[in-house]
Amino acid sequence: MSRTYPQVKKLRSIGELADRLGELGVDLPMVAERSPDGGPLADGFPVDLAGTPRLVGNRFAVLPMEGWDGTTDGLPTDLVGRRWQRFGSSGAKLIWGGEAVAVDPVGRANPNQLTIDTDRHGEALSNLRADLVSAHTEAVGPHNDLVIGLQLTHSGRFSRPDASGPAPIPGGPHPVLDRRLPPDRPSPVISDDQLDHLSDRFVAASVRAQVAGFDFVDIKACHGYLGHELLGSVDRSGRFGGSFENRTRFLRQTIEAVQGAAPGLGIGVRFSAYDMVPFLAGSDGVGEPEPLEGPYRHGFGGDDSGLGIDLREPKALLDLLGDLGVHLVCVTAGSPYYVPHIQRPAWFPPSDGYQPPEDPLVGVARMLAATAELKAHRPSTVIVGSGYSYLQDWLANVAEAVVADGGADSIGLGRMVLSYPDLPRDVLAGGSLDRRRICRTFSDCTTAPRNGLVSGCFPLDDFYKNHPQRVELAAAKRATRARLGR
Ligand SMILES: Cc1cc2nc3c(=O)[nH]c(=O)nc-3n(C[C@H](O)[C@H](O)[C@H](O)COP(=O)(O)O)c2cc1C
Ligand code: SF4
Numbered sequence: 001m002s003r004t005y006p007q008v009k010k011l012r013s014i015g016e017l018a019d020r021l022g023e024l025g026v027d028l029p030m031v032a033e034r035s036p037d038g039g040p041l042a043d044g045f046p047v048d049l050a051g052t053p054r055l056v057g058n059r060f061a062v063l064p065m066e067g068w069d070g071t072t073d074g075l076p077t078d079l080v081g082r083r084w085q086r087f088g089s090s091g092a093k094l095i096w097g098g099e100a101v102a103v104d105p106v107g108r109a110n111p112n113q114l115t116i117d118t119d120r121h122g123e124a125l126s127n128l129r130a131d132l133v134s135a136h137t138e139a140v141g142p143h144n145d146l147v148i149g150l151q152l153t154h155s156g157r158f159s160r161p162d163a164s165g166p167a168p169i170p171g172g173p174h175p176v177l178d179r180r181l182p183p184d185r186p187s188p189v190i191s192d193d194q195l196d197h198l199s200d201r202f203v204a205a206s207v208r209a210q211v212a213g214f215d216f217v218d219i220k221a222c223h224g225y226l227g228h229e230l231l232g233s234v235d236r237s238g239r240f241g242g243s244f245e246n247r248t249r250f251l252r253q254t255i256e257a258v259q260g261a262a263p264g265l266g267i268g269v270r271f272s273a274y275d276m277v278p279f280l281a282g283s284d285g286v287g288e289p290e291p292l293e294g295p296y297r298h299g300f301g302g303d304d305s306g307l308g309i310d311l312r313e314p315k316a317l318l319d320l321l322g323d324l325g326v327h328l329v330c331v332t333a334g335s336p337y338y339v340p341h342i343q344r345p346a347w348f349p350p351s352d353g354y355q356p357p358e359d360p361l362v363g364v365a366r367m368l369a370a371t372a373e374l375k376a377h378r379p380s381t382v383i384v385g386s387g388y389s390y391l392q393d394w395l396a397n398v399a400e401a402v403v404a405d406g407g408a409d410s411i412g413l414g415r416m417v418l419s420y421p422d423l424p425r426d427v428l429a430g431g432s433l434d435r436r437r438i439c440r441t442f443s444d445c446t447t448a449p450r451n452g453l454v455s456g457c458f459p460l461d462d463f464y465k466n467h468p469q470r471v472e473l474a475a476a477k478r479a480t481r482a483r484l485g486r
Helices: 014-024 078-089 119-139 192-211 226-231 249-261 312-323 360-377 389-405 415-419 423-428 444-450 469-484
Strands: 045-049 052-056 060-062 100-102 147-153 216-219 266-272 279-281 287-289 328-332 382-385 410-413
Touching (some): 014 360, 014 389, 045 266, 045 382, 060 423, 078 415, 119 192, 147 266, 192 216, 226 249, 226 266, 312 360, 389 410
Parallel strands (some): 060 410, 147 216, 216 266, 266 328, 328 382
Antiparallel strands (some): 045 052, 279 287
């Protein structure tokens, strides 16, 4: 069904993109001609990290992206090192988090996720960071304006710490997602005491991150993982559920505890600014919202219909963070597990997913508009945007206009950095883009890990084109298509 939408790749001019947006009735800022020197994308901007002013050298950020390729005891491998070095040499001056690193091994999202639970892990992350900086220096030059954070996570409902399969630790009751819990494995909601202990884990991890040389930690609150689920836990009882005050308590107490234990360490928060009712493939393979009786109240930043946006609480969260001294936020949306079309708009969905129920351009426009609205609400907070990769050849035209209009301070790049890591350098040099390496949202970097394989850009990155797991990926995709009758 997605084939009814024109691929962005086929829109041969910025005018054709504008026409398509007109047909869709959505708006995206964009410049017709990119500035020869990157224009506003080349400008540095200040960020307040725990009271210390720092300069970020340009307007590109690398978003966190894990590769399901650490060791089973949570340490980096050469594949992780390669990815981080490519992040460093990209030319982006803000590295938002590197990748999700679990503060507790039971909260890993996959058996190969990195962890930061011992000093040995802290040292390994320090080496990763140092190698990223070296790659940056070699490719770009001085690194005094390069700001690097580490994303800290607990996967909550989406924990899968070992080969035995999902081991969910829900943040609260959920009317739809509870139907997806494994029937043969008890999955009690995490208790208030356990959340208090978990805050301590975030603190220990933050101290290690500071020792390892990171400029900031991201207390992750996005994509359906625990920190995000708590924000929408309206049916949870006790100190961490129900009211807005209770639902933000975990984030608040964790931030305050990190500030006490690691003075001078910057803190950022990546949060899903809106959410929708979980989707599943319908009989024609196209995504449909799961049936639900009554209003949907569990989507943080969503409205009661389960399909619309209500940014009142996300704005209140921005204010709360600002009042706590957190002036660095990365805006994303939804979850790759239950609403991937709003989280990472793609023309080709992961092979076990659903065909997009809307033109992916609508998803991009939704995320950019919500981000701009949040930035306008709290101009003093540095806001990093997400979800640009689907724009493909026109990413830089939109990025330049977004920054010029003040719709975000920094343009976060996810998948595009896997296929074409030096896109920021090419844009800032004013050159044309290398069309062979532009991410076409084939989603293999998501399909591979869903099948227990490492993640990487198998279609476009020569290294992964020649990786032995490419053959397994092709077989897994064929098997999934056959199983789903597609
Ligand atoms: C392979 C892969 C791994 C990802 N890992 C993370 C992660 O560790 N933490 C996170 O916050 N987001 C993660 N994301 C989401 C991206 O950071 C980003 O939000 C998303 O891809 C949308 O941005 P894009 O359109 O530029 O790709 C991942 C995405 C992909 C494709
Ligand atoms: S596999 Fe490559 S082309 Fe496909 S979505 Fe991922 S980065 Fe983009």
